[in-house]
Amino acid sequence: MHANELQEAVERLKESGVRITPQRHAVLEFLIHAETHPTADDIYKALEGKFPNMSVATVYNNLRVFREIGLVKELTYGDASSRFDYNTTKHYHVICESCGKIVDFHYPSLDEVEALAEKVTGFEISHHRMEIYGKCPDCKTTH
Amino acid sequence: MHANELQEAVERLKESGVRITPQRHAVLEFLIHAETHPTADDIYKALEGKFPNMSVATVYNNLRVFREIGLVKELTYGDASSRFDYNTTKHYHVICESCGKIVDFHYPSLDEVEALAEKVTGFEISHHRMEIYGKCPDCKTTH
C-alpha cells in the first residue's frame, strides 16, 4: 500500500538533489509505515537492529531534510521531544491526556479561520495547526 | 485594569493552599501585565532587577504551580523554549514565521470541531489548541 508513497517520496528527494543512502531510506520507510507519531529516538531505536552503527545525529539530520522538503511535519506538544509525522492528507490530531495516544482526525481545513485572521491581523497566512485534547475510550472506562 | 485580575489570581492561589511569596507574586504580576508571551527566561531577566538573588528554578517552579491550577497556559511552538500565557479570555494566536511575533486572535471557539471529533473518535474531548502561521505586516514589506 505504502510502496507508491515511498517511491514518490524518494523521487522528491532525488529532485531536490538529496542523496539516497540506506539510513535515509530506512528512516523514510519507517515514517511512512508508522502507525504512530514517533520521536527521533523512537526511530533511532527501531532501526538500530538494521543499522547498529547509525548515529542519533543521522536520524535528526534526515528528519530535518525531510521537513525542509515538506515530506514530514514536526509536531511539538507539551512533552520534551518532538514527534514526526509523514505528510499525507490534511488531518488534525486528537490526543489522549491520560495515555498520550494520538489519533488522526480528518476535517475540512479551516480556511475560514485563516481568512478571518488574515483580515483582522494583516498577516499573510500560510497555514495553521490544531490539536484536540481529551480522554480516549480506553482511559474513559478504566476509571 | 489588571488590579482585579491579579487580586483574583492571588485568591485562587490561596484557596489552593499555595503560599504568596514576593517572588511568586512578582512572576504572576508580570504575566498578567505582559503584552507578550514570555519564556521562563524572559520572566527571569525581567525580574532580576527586583530580585537579584532569584533562581531560575523559582521561575519554573512557579510557572508549574500556575499551570497546574489553571492560571497559566504553556505554549510549545517549534522553538526551543516554552512560552507562558496568562489565561484570560479564549483566543488563538497568529505567529509570524519571519520574526516570531505573536498576536492574539479572537474567534468563536470551535465547538463544532470538538463535537465531531468526539463522535468520530470516541474520545471525551476537553479542549483544543490552534495556532495560525504567516508573515506579519512588517515582515511582508521588508520582504
Place this chain on the structure above:
DNA sequence: TATTATATTATAATCCTTATAATCTTAGTG
C-alpha cells in the same frame, strides 16, 4: 513569637538537539 510545612536558592544533573571534525559513500563523469 514559635512552629512546621512549604518555598527559595544554588548547583548539579538530565534530556533533547545541534555542532564539529574525521571518515566514508553516493552519484555522476570520463
Place this chain on the structure above:
DNA sequence: CACTAAGATTATAAGGATTATAATATAATA
C-alpha cells in the same frame, strides 16, 4: 568501471532548556 567531489554518516562534544537535590529561609497559622 574507476575516479572524483560534494554530500552523508559517525562519534563525540557542546549547547540550551528544564528538572532534581539538599540546604537554607520564610509564610501562614496557632
